[in-house]
Amino acid sequence: MSDALLDDARALAQAVVARTGYVLPAVLLYLLYLALRYPDRVPGTVSARLRPQVYAVPNTWPILGNTINVVRLGTAQQFERFLKLTQDAPHHVWRMTVFGPGSVMLLNRPEYIEYMQKTNFTNYDKGQQFRSRFGDLLGTTGIFVADGHVWRQQRKQASHMFSSKAFSTWIRSVVHHELDDVVGLLENLSAPGGAGKLCMTELFFRYTLSSFSKMAFSANLDCLSPDPASLEKPVPFAMAFDGAQGIINKRFVTPAWQFIERFSADGREMRTACRVIRDFGMGIISERIAERQGGEKAPLVEKKSGEADAEQSRKGANKKDGADLLGLFMDLTSDPEELLVVVMNFIIAGRDTTAQSLSWFFFELLANPQHLAVIRAELAEAFGAPEGGIRLEYEQVKMLPYTLACWSEAIRLHPAVPKNGKEVVADDVIVPQGPNPDNLPSIPVFKGEKVGWSDWVMNRLPAVWGEDAAEYNPLRFLERDTEGKWTYVQHSQWKYHVFNGGPRLCLGMNLANYEGLALIAATLPQFDFHWASKAEGQTAEWPLTYLNSVTHPSVPYVLKVTRREA
Ligand code: HEM
Numbered sequence: 001m002s003d004a005l006l007d008d009a010r011a012l013a014q015a016v017v018a019r020t021g022y023v024l025p026a027v028l029l030y031l032l033y034l035a036l037r038y039p040d041r042v043p044g045t046v047s048a049r050l051r052p053q054v055y056a057v058p059n060t061w062p063i064l065g066n067t068i069n070v071v072r073l074g075t076a077q078q079f080e081r082f083l084k085l086t087q088d089a090p091h092h093v094w095r096m097t098v099f100g101p102g103s104v105m106l107l108n109r110p111e112y113i114e115y116m117q118k119t120n121f122t123n124y125d126k127g128q129q130f131r132s133r134f135g136d137l138l139g140t141t142g143i144f145v146a147d148g149h150v151w152r153q154q155r156k157q158a159s160h161m162f163s164s165k166a167f168s169t170w171i172r173s174v175v176h177h178e179l180d181d182v183v184g185l186l187e188n189l190s191a192p193g194g195a196g197k198l199c200m201t202e203l204f205f206r207y208t209l210s211s212f213s214k215m216a217f218s219a220n221l222d223c224l225s226p227d228p229a230s231l232e233k234p235v236p237f238a239m240a241f242d243g244a245q246g247i248i249n250k251r252f253v254t255p256a257w258q259f260i261e262r263f264s265a266d267g268r269e270m271r272t273a274c275r276v277i278r279d280f281g282m283g284i285i286s287e288r289i290a291e292r293q294g295g296e297k298a299p300l301v302e303k304k305s306g307e308a309d310a311e312q313s314r315k316g317a318n319k320k321d322g323a324d325l326l327g328l329f330m331d332l333t334s335d336p337e338e339l340l341v342v343v344m345n346f347i348i349a350g351r352d353t354t355a356q357s358l359s360w361f362f363f364e365l366l367a368n369p370q371h372l373a374v375i376r377a378e379l380a381e382a383f384g385a386p387e388g389g390i391r392l393e394y395e396q397v398k399m400l401p402y403t404l405a406c407w408s409e410a411i412r413l414h415p416a417v418p419k420n421g422k423e424v425v426a427d428d429v430i431v432p433q434g435p436n437p438d439n440l441p442s443i444p445v446f447k448g449e450k451v452g453w454s455d456w457v458m459n460r461l462p463a464v465w466g467e468d469a470a471e472y473n474p475l476r477f478l479e480r481d482t483e484g485k486w487t488y489v490q491h492s493q494w495k496y497h498v499f500n501g502g503p504r505l506c507l508g509m510n511l512a513n514y515e516g517l518a519l520i521a522a523t524l525p526q527f528d529f530h531w532a533s534k535a536e537g538q539t540a541e542w543p544l545t546y547l548n549s550v551t552h553p554s555v556p557y558v559l560k561v562t563r564r565e566a
Contacts, residue, residue, distance in 0.1 A: 038062060038065075040065070041060060042065040045103040051443065053090075054105065055090060060097070067099040074250070076548070078253075082106065083456075083460055086108045091438075092107070104452070105451045106457075107451060107452075107453055112430050114494040114502075121502055123425045123428050126145055129421070133251045133252065136270065137245075137274065142341040142342065143342075143507075144349070145345075155504075158325060158342075158346070161324065161325045162507055162511060172393060175211055175514065179519065181210075182519065183523065184225075185203070185228060186198075187563070197536060197560045197561065199539070199557070205351065206223045206235070208358075209235070215325075216324055216326065217284050217325065218288065236280075240272070241277055241347070242549070243273045245352075245551065247273075250548070277344065281340045286336065289334065292330065326342065353416035353512060356551060357407070357410060357516055364406075365410075366530070367472065368472050371402075371406050371474060375403045375406060378401075378402045379400070391521075402486050403517055408477050408496070412465075412498060416551050418454060418456035420452055420453060421450050421451065422451055423450055424447055424451060430444075459498075464495060477491070499512075526564055528562045528564055539557060539558055540555040544557060
């Protein structure tokens with residue numbers, strides 16, 4: 001460097017110091033140091049060179065890592081982008097660094113997920129990342145966001161709701177009652193003079209919200225009835241809940257979201273939504289507390305002649321089996337705030353997931369109509385054509401292997417929890433579990449890193465599900481027995497991972513399968529459904545796309561409904 005240049009640099013430095021003091025030069029020097037130390041990642045994260053087996057997402061910036069990319073792309077089409085990155089990654093493992101969360105790694109293989117969720121379960125927490133982002137909607141102690149003994153206690157208490165006794169009495173009665181409403185509604189819509197069409201996604205949300213509120217909280221939300229006008233009546237709680245979930249999803253790709261939401265439209269929407277949701281939950285809770293303190297409540301589900309008194313069985317015997325979910329938690333606490341957390345966490349689990357799965361199932365059936373006739377034949381063979389339609393019993397799910405396979409395949413392609421993650425508690429090495437024919441390497445991880453997976457992505461990988469992984473093919477869940485009859489193939493919970501696995505396996509898996517199949521059995525033999533055209537009021541494009549949320553809703557869509565000839 002020439003003397004003249006050195007002189008200029010010295011003069012510039014003196015001028016800066018004279019005008020700003022030493023603060024700005026110190027900050028600039030520090031930034032320069034950080035940029036040199038972290039040329040391709042955010043500060044505090046480890047260099048990609050340490051883990052050659054992990055694909056480092058390109059287009060990184062010094063200090064900012066992949067932040068700009070993540071912010072610019074937002075949540076739109078996120079799973080398609082995740083899939084592309086996973087296909088580019090040699091072992092389906094990739095990592096990016098983002099301002100805020102730090103190092104984020106996705107390991108989209110069953111072999112790695114089993115290690116994190118079972119083999120070394122206690123080293124992979126939901127962590128602060130979940131609690132901070134979900135806290136205003138789901139609290140910080142609910143089953144979805146809690147770890148350790150708080151989670152264990154929530155899980156132990158809730159598991160009593162799903163006893164086989166509950167299924168054969170209370171749960172079954174509620175589902176049958178709701179199905180009477182669903183079928184009554186479809187009959188009215190398809191009758192001469194009826195609208196002949198409906199928003200299916202809305203029907204499914206109402207079916208699962210109404211039934212789950214009854215079975216879990218003994219609350220009648222009055223959001224579903226045979227009267228078609230009931231579908232038009234808004235459910236403010238549900239709208240607020242959907243809006244809040246969309247905003248939470250954005251929080252995962254927005255650095256400093258806590259600060260931004262103080263001033264943004266999303267922040268205002270979230271605060272309003274939380275107030276609506278809170279009032280709704282508190283309404284349910286205060287009614288139940290009052291009920292416990294005195295007065296009897298009218299039964300929610302009218303008895304049909306010859307039917308066991310399910311309401312009595314719920315309230316009856318003092319033992320835990322047979323109580324509803326809220327009652328079980330009220331045995332532990334009478335603090336409304338704690339009970340609110342329970343109500344919120346279970347509504348997201350009990351309403352959204354199953355309703356979304358039904359929406360995707362009906363879409364896949366329209367797209368692959370060859371399976372419809374087989375489902376109808378299976379139902380007819382198992383139950384004939386009873387007057388008023390089929391009302392499935394819980395134990396009868398296993399009589400419908402083909403229908404169950406079609407349902408499972410829809411959830412495989414459209415998992416209700418499409419992505420998930422954990423926080424690494426202590427430095428560890430993730431060792432692929434099982435036979436490992438693809439020679440997957442072990443992956444070192446470091447305390448504080450975020451690790452995760454996307455079932456949506458994993459279920460489209462030929463390495464996991466075969467060459468036709470991305471296609472709707474229920475036969476992957478079926479095989480013929482010695483008599484040539486279909487039997488349902490139960491894949492391992494790490495491969496068919498849509499219900500999670502290990503100690504945090506979905507508590508509602510059997511309930512979801514029962515509710516889904518019960519609706520299918522009650523409706524498909526009696527009604528035909530067809531995609532409505534734009535002129536007929538269609539609101540969605542074909543093929544169906546998904547909405548931005550933490551779960552996996554489809555865009556709302558409209559079907560035409562007609563009664564089938566007997
Ligand atoms: C097709 C429908 C469903 C699917 C695909 C599904 C899937 C899942 C998944 C992936 C998880 C793990 C979530 C996480 O760790 O963040 C989960 C957890 C859970 N699910 Fe489901 N679920 C469904 C229906 C239900 C229903 C109807 C209930 C009824 C209450 C339910 C209750 C729960 C609970 C309580 C947990 C938390 C378990 C724990 O962390 O210990 N789920 N579910």
